Amino acid sequence: MVTRLVVSLYIHIPFCKHKCPYCHFYVISDKECFKEQLLTALKAEWRQISPQIEGKKLLSIYFGGGTPTLFGPERIREVLSWFHYEADCEITIETNPEEQADYSEYAKIGINRISLGVQSLAEDELAVLDRRHSPQQAIDAIWAIKRAGIDNITIDLMYDLPGQTIESWTKTLSCIKTLPITHLSLYNLTIEPDAAFFRREKQLRSLMPDDETSAQMYALAQESLKNDGFTQYEISAFCKDNLYSRHNIGYWTGRHFYGMGPSAFSFDGVRRYRNVANLSRYCLLLEQNQSPIDFEEPLDAKARKKELLALNLRLLAGCDHGQIEPETEKALEYLVSVGLIERKGSHVALTKQGILFYDTVASELI
Ligand code: SF4
Structure with a gap:
């Protein structure tokens, strides 16, 4: 029997209603006029890359961003219609609680996993992060996703936040156990040079938990999630009922993945490359039938093996x-x-x- 190579697809939808001050992704403000342009460019990019995917099995499709639900279910449906995938394909879309997307529309078009940017369940911590939703809106969004028939729900949660305490973290963790989520990604706040927080780094750092408290918060999360029935399978990833993130496991195990959209990364086994991180430029290049890739890094076999070992070790197994x-x-x-x-x-x-x-x-x- 010939085994087909399994691959993943990532589609970057860069729209957000506002830019969070800690965010270092390629994000632009949500403007309707850019959406049809992006859809046309994505279709042109798909025509360029589809020969590389032909004959391979699509294990996961991931709409990331940005807030990809701002693209709307109709456009997402259209993008999905270009791909050939089987019923067991994991299809994830990211969203934010304040968006209150119509999740049942996403369920109808085949989205089977939603990633929700919860970040915190404490009002003051969300305010520091300049998030535009309340803890209750995040909780309501999770239940609404569940009611829409999407059972595989993952959330992002952050620690090391300015002003965060062991007490507030414990409260957030105990609230998590009441929610119907199947997966959780745990991040500590990092202040990157290209994020707005960088200009306030000194002041923010003075309010962030010290190293000892930070380690204690991580340990508390491990313990609490374990008690709630989660298995930790990677440094930052926890799941219930073996609902590992198929997509992310690919990044840690060297699976080939193909990125579409502005700023999206790809890895084809011998090189890593990235699309231009500018929507207008991305659309223009594709209109002219040119490649949108603006960075490429060939990987020699030895370097790749070392890198893969380090990535593999992120998995607790x-x-x-x-x-x-x-x-x-x-x-x-x-x-x-x-x-x-x-x-x-x-x-x-x-x-x-x-x-x-x-x-x-x-x-x-x-
Ligand atoms: S919602 Fe997510 S992608 Fe958008 S600005 Fe905030 S952190 Fe970045």
Whole structure:
């Protein structure tokens, strides 16, 4: 039997009603006039890349952004109509609680997973993040998604927020257990140079939890989610009932993925490349039948193997020792000796400490 190569698709829809000050993604304001332009350009891009996907199995399709539900179910339906996928394909769309999208329309067109940007369930923390929704709106959105018949619901939650305390974090975590979610991605706030928060970095940092409190918050989340029936399968990912994010697992296991839309990344096994992060330029290039790629990085086999090992280790199951190149053994030995990596039979995996200091592990290996 010939096994078909499995691949994923990512479609970047850059519209947001406003830009959150910590956001470093390519986002533009929500303007109706740009949407038909983007749809036309996406179709042209699909014509360019579809030969690379032909004959391969689409394991997941992910509409990210931005707030892709602002594109509307009709346009999303049209995009989906270009692809050939089977009934078991995971099809995710991101959205935000304040958008109050008509989730049943997304269920009707085949979306089977929704990713909701909850971030926090404390009013004052949402205000610091300049989010435009209340905790109650986030809770209502989750129940509305469930009522619309979409059972696979993932939320994003953030810690290390300015002014956040162990008490407020504990309260947020205990509220989570009452919600019908199947997956949770846990992030700590990072202040990136291209985000608005960067200009207030000093002031914000003075309000953020210290390293010890931050580690305590992470441990509390691990414990609370475990008690709620979640399995942690990656540094930042937790799921119930084996509903792992099929799409994200691809990033950690070296699956090929193809990105469409402005700023979208792709990886085809030998190179990583990115589309131009500018909607007008992206549309113009495609109108002229040119490639929208503006950055390309070839990966030699050795570099790729090292990078893949570091990515694999993000998964708590670890990776097979056979995958490790002889020249990486020394770095691995060192990481074992300092207690960041452990050997489990034929596998190597992060220790509890290694999960907290993953950046150190990755920098030793790459
Ligand atoms: S809603 Fe998400 S994508 Fe949009 S600006 Fe905020 S963080 Fe960025």
